[in-house]
């Protein structure tokens with residue numbers, strides 16, 4: 001089985017096409033506003049589809065936030081997939097780690113992930129196509145370490161990729177995943193360009209640090225386009241160009257990590273729009289309307305950008321185990 005699981009069933013790697021590897025279609029679902037949420041998600045995703053996007057990797061894990069709310073909503077994702085015609089891949093795993101994890105073994109956690117990947121999620125036969133994990137400490141705290149070891153173990157038995165939230169310590173995360181049994185070529189590290197996670201490294205040192213992850217086979221996902229308050233545009237471009245120049249264009253991914261919420265009064269708020277007005281424009285299509293043109297202007301050619309969007313996602317998402 002080298003099929004990839006989407007919320008509407010398995011597809012072949014060739015059907016993936018242009019793929020956004022780290023997105024949130026519904027991170028903060030509010031059932032009272034479901035119709036508005038569905039309309040908004042469909043409208044915004046269709047704009048990205050018009051620009052050529054064919055596949056969205058939705059990395060909101062179940063009960064994403066500590067209060068046990070938000071995150072993956074499998075029926076909602078199914079509706080969005082039907083209405084947009086996009087391939088939507090959903091995840092198993094964790095974002096904020098609940099305290100119960102302390103009582104579970106690595107094997108228990110891995111088994112729960114494996115069930116969602118091989119059997120189905122909740123009472124459906126929809127399967128997860130990716131494992132999402134997150135850590136915010138260097139070195140990882142004991143619960144984070146458990147989650148990463150479990151993700152590596154679940155990957156070694158199912159072959160699906162691991163997507164990490166990696167503002168802090170992506171190299172330590174990679175090492176922990178490998179210890180759990182992961183294949184680095186199917187692991188990718190997101191938001192690595194966020195400067196507050198650099199632990200005092202300079203831009204040049206950070207580029208070298210990330211190059212080491214690429215050398216070991218891991219991929220780096222960049223999504224801070226238009227997030228000038230977090231990563232200045234020139235720094236983001238410098239790191240991507242550095243990886244390309246050193247021969248690691250096969251380890252670069254680009255996406256938007258769009259996060260929005262609809263308030264009770266019906267207003268839509270996009271992440272960080274209160275600190276940076278540009279963020280108001282950061283929808284899924286922004287990748288094609290703003291980020292890619294700017295990368296091309298910085299000298300990255302069309303073929304390389306196609307690699308970021310098509311070939312690299314395909315190599316990572318195609319399960320390597322039966």
Ligand SMILES: [Zn+2]
Nearest residue numbers: 022024059257
């Ligand atoms: Zn995210």
